[in-house]
Every structure is written in structure tokens, then in C-alpha cells.
Amino acid sequence: MTKTSLDKNKIKILLLEGIHPSAVEVLKQAGYTNVETVAGALPAEELKARVADVHFLGIRSRTQLTEEVFEAAHKLVAVGAFCIGTNQIDLNAARARAVAVFNAPYSNTRSVAELVLAEAILLLRGIPEKNIVAHRGGWLKSASNSYEIRGKTLGIVGYGSIGSQLSVLAESLGMHVIFYDVITKLPLGNAHQVHSLNELLAQSDIVSLHVPELASTKWMIGAKEIAAMKEGSILINASRGTVVEIEPLAEAIKSKKLLGAAIDVFPVEPRTNKDEFISPLRGLDNVILTPHIGGSTMEAQANIGLEVAEKLAKYSDNGTTTTSVNFPEAALPAHPGRDRILHIHRNVPGVMTAINQIFSEAKINIAAQYLQTDDSIGYVVIDVEAGTADKVKDALKEVPGTVRTRVLF
Numbered sequence: 076m077t078k079t080s081l082d083k084n085k086i087k088i089l090l091l092e093g094i095h096p097s098a099v100e101v102l103k104q105a106g107y108t109n110v111e112t113v114a115g116a117l118p119a120e121e122l123k124a125r126v127a128d129v130h131f132l133g134i135r136s137r138t139q140l141t142e143e144v145f146e147a148a149h150k151l152v153a154v155g156a157f158c159i160g161t162n163q164i165d166l167n168a169a170r171a172r173a174v175a176v177f178n179a180p181y182s183n184t185r186s187v188a189e190l191v192l193a194e195a196i197l198l199l200r201g202i203p204e205k206n207i208v209a210h211r212g213g214w215l216k217s218a219s220n221s222y223e224i225r226g227k228t229l230g231i232v233g234y235g236s237i238g239s240q241l242s243v244l245a246e247s248l249g250m251h252v253i254f255y256d257v258i259t260k261l262p263l264g265n266a267h268q269v270h271s272l273n274e275l276l277a278q279s280d281i282v283s284l285h286v287p288e289l290a291s292t293k294w295m296i297g298a299k300e301i302a303a304m305k306e307g308s309i310l311i312n313a314s315r316g317t318v319v320e321i322e323p324l325a326e327a328i329k330s331k332k333l334l335g336a337a338i339d340v341f342p343v344e345p346r347t348n349k350d351e352f353i354s355p356l357r358g359l360d361n362v363i364l365t366p367h368i369g370g371s372t373m374e375a376q377a378n379i380g381l382e383v384a385e386k387l388a389k390y391s392d393n394g395t396t397t398t399s400v401n402f403p404e405a406a407l408p409a410h411p412g413r414d415r416i417l418h419i420h421r422n423v424p425g426v427m428t429a430i431n432q433i434f435s436e437a438k439i440n441i442a443a444q445y446l447q448t449d450d451s452i453g454y455v456v457i458d459v460e461a462g463t464a465d466k467v468k469d470a471l472k473e474v475p476g477t478v479r480t481r482v483l484f
């Protein structure tokens with residue numbers, strides 16, 4: 076098993092937000108025994124205090140990793156986002172401190188697509204309202220405002236992993252699929268891409284949103300866009316809470332402009348399962364409200380736990396950064412019989428010359444060297460004969476532009 080500069084049992088790992096036990100299992104198997112788990116997200120001040128001595132941090136969508144949090148996290152080496160979205164993380168602040176961020180870009184794709192499709196069927200049949208009435212002892216037997224999904228038009232906004240998976244499932248039920256994306260995408264099956272959001276809104280019986288949280292998607296669906304939707308259509312949002320303005324949506328449901336809505340994500344979400352959920356959508360007929368569980372299936376969570384924990388362990392063990400969302404990607408081979416030095420520096424001229432000079436002066440032969448850079452940082456990995464890394468470690472830290480060094484023995 077690889078030896079890291081710090082004993083593995085001293086490497087502190089904190090996993091928040093009820094990350095699946097499969098993650099702990101993977102980390103323990105890899106020799107990382109100092110793993111602490113917390114069921115919910117932490118309040119901002121407690122988060123800052125708790126991350127001060129943590130080397131690896133695992134979160135899901137609720138924990139906001141701001142510049143301030145990174146500033147407090149002096150020892151942080153990497154963050155695992157045990158989900159798809161990474162909008163909750165200030166990726167630049169992380170990069171500037173040589174903190175690599177990893178996520179699981181596909182593990183819950185199917186779970187979200189299945190939920191959306193189920194919601195579309197339930198909403199077209201008015202099931203949320205009929206269900207509530209029956210639970211209260213009532214009986215709403217009626218076909219009024221109840222429709223089959225077959226033959227309806229599904230408009231998908233954001234034809235990425237989830238949008239395109241949903242497209243295939245929807246067509247298998249006989250739906251027509253149109254989509255809007257800022258990039259020209261290969262349509263799957265008989266789906267076709269439309270040229271504007273308005274075109275999609277005007278044609279769709281059901282609109283489903285699958286865009287990331289970006290400046291360009293913030294409040295993408297507001298009063299104007301809802302007005303552009305078909306009378307009696309349905310809106311589904313399982314993307315991010317900042318994509319839909321909730322007040323105009325609530326108004327559109329009350330006025331019956333929309334037949335229904337299913338919302339999984341909200342501008343403000345409770346931090347834990349014990350906190351109150353507050354929303355103007357509470358109590359409205361034919362609205363499905365779910366607590367950000369689009370990706371919360373046993374299958375997805377177990378897979379995410381494995382995938383992200385493996386990425387963290389691999390980065391810690393041998394420096395591999397493949398699929399990192401904010402770091403130059405390096406796929407590194409094992410380094411038996413050699414010490415491996417990881418050097419992360421600002422991407423400015425002269426750093427590599429200075430590094431190589433140190434090895435030359437110390438008369439240490441470089442066995443292998445891997446360099447990857449992005450606009451702001453350089454990541455160089457240097458393998459040397461076992462037992463020699465310690466001789467240059469301190470000098471490497473002094474190279475102007477150095478952000479962090481780490482040695483794997």
C-alpha cells in the first residue's frame with residue numbers, strides 16, 4: 076500500500092450530508108481509517124471550524140464551499156462532491172489553494188430521468204390532488220383534466236446526460252420530444268432540437284429543466300417564460316433552485332395557467348431533515364414537491380459513494396486527477412520503488428526551470444516527470460529513486476509560485 080507524507084490514519088476525512096456508507100468502505104479499504112460522517116449539512120460557522128484540520132472533505136449539493144470556507148481549510152487537499160452539480164463550490168477558490176475537486180458526473184443520471192417521467196405521468200392524471208383527497212376520506216373519481224402521456228410533447232431544456240436519457244425514456248412511452256440547448260446536440264431517436272427557449276415553451280405540453288446552475292440559467296424561467304408556455308401545460312424542475320422563479324410559478328398554478336408542476340430543487344433548501352421547508356408552493360393543488368431527491372436512490376447513492384471515494388483515494392495515493400472539475404488532469408501510473416513528488420504551482424514562467432535546477436544541484440536523477448497545466452495552475456509530478464525525495468522537499472516548497480507540495484513514498 077502506498078505511503079503518503081502523512082500516515083494514512085492521520086489523514087482526516089470528513090463526509091457531510093449523509094454520504095452513502097460505500098464511500099467509507101472504499102476509503103477504509105484504501106487504508107484511510109480516520110473518516111468522520113455527518114448526516115446533514117453544517118451551519119456556515121461550524122463548517123469553517125470543522126474544516127480547519129480536515130484533509131479530504133465530502134459534500135453533496137447543500138454545503139456551500141465559499142472562498143471563506145477554503146480560507147479556513149488550511150490542510151484541505153481535495154473535495155469530493157458526491158453528486159453531479161458543483162455549483163455549490165467556489166472552484167476557483169479551491170484551485171487557487173491547490174484543492175482538487177472531484178464529482179460523479181453520471182451516477183445519478185438515470186434516477187433523475189426516471190423520477191421526472193413518473194412525475195409527468197402523475198401530474199397529467201392529477202394524481203397529487205386525488206391522492207390527498209383520498210387520504211382525507213374524499214373521492215375524486217373524474218377524468219376531467221386527466222390525460223395519457225402518449226402523444227404529448229415533452230420539451231427538454233438542457234440536452235446533456237439527464238436530458239438525453241429522459242428523451243429516450245419518454246420516446247419509449249410514445250411521447251414527442253423536442254429540446255433546447257445552447258450547444259448543437261445530436262438528437263437521440265426522433266427527438267429534435269429547437270432554436271430558442273420560446274419555441275420550446277410554446278410547443279411543449281410538459282417542460283422539464285436539466286441545465287446546470289450558471290449565470291446564464293439563473294431565473295431562466297420567470298413570469299415571461301411561464302406566460303409563453305401552453306395553457307394547461309406542466310413544468311418540472313429537477314435541475315437547480317435558481318433556475319425557476321417560484322412566485323410567478325405559484326401564481327400560474329393558482330390561476331390554472333399551468334395544470335401542474337413538480338419541483339425538486341428550491342432557491343433555499345433546508346439544511347437538514349429537521350429544518351422547516353418554506354415555499355409559496357406549499358399547499359397548492361397538483362404540485363409535487365420533493366426534497367431534492369432526484370438523485371437519491373440506493374443504486375445511485377451507492378455508486379456515487381464508490382466513484383467519488385475512489386477518486387479521492389487515488390488522488391491521495393498516487394496523484395491521479397483524472398476527471399477533476401477544477402484541476403489539470405493527470406492519469407499517473409504506479410510508482411513502485413520510487414518516491415513521487417507532487418508540486419502544484421501558479422502557472423507562471425520559470426517554475427519548471429527552478430524545479431529542475433533543484434534536482435540537478437542535488438544530483439538526483441528524475442526517473443519520470445508529468446506536467447499538466449491550465450490557465451492558472453501547473454501540476455507537475457516527479458518520480459525519483461526511493462529515499463531521495465526528502466532531500467529536495469524543502470527546497471521545492473521555496474520555489475516562487477509554489478502553492479503546495481506533497482510526497483508519496
Ligand SMILES: NC(=O)C1=CN([C@@H]2O[C@H](COP(=O)(O)OP(=O)(O)OC[C@H]3O[C@@H](n4cnc5c(N)ncnc54)[C@H](O)[C@@H]3O)[C@@H](O)[C@H]2O)C=CC1
Nearest residue numbers: 159160233234235236237256257285286287313314369370
Ligand atoms: N435534482 C437532483 O437531485 C439532481 C440535479 N442535477 C442537476 O441537473 C443538472 C444537469 O445534469 P446533467 O444532465 O448531468 O448535466 P450536463 O452537463 O450533462 O447537461 C447540461 C446541459 O445543459 C446545457 N445548457 C447549459 N446552459 C444552458 C442554457 N443556458 N440553455 C440551455 N441549455 C443549457 C448544456 O449545454 C448541457 O447540454 C446538473 O448540473 C445538476 O444541477 C443533477 C443530478 C441530480
Ligand SMILES: O=C(O)CCC(=O)C(=O)O
Nearest residue numbers: 135136158159160370371
Ligand atoms: O444528492 C444530492 O445531494 C444532490 C444531487 C444533485 O443535485 C446533483 O447530483 O447535482
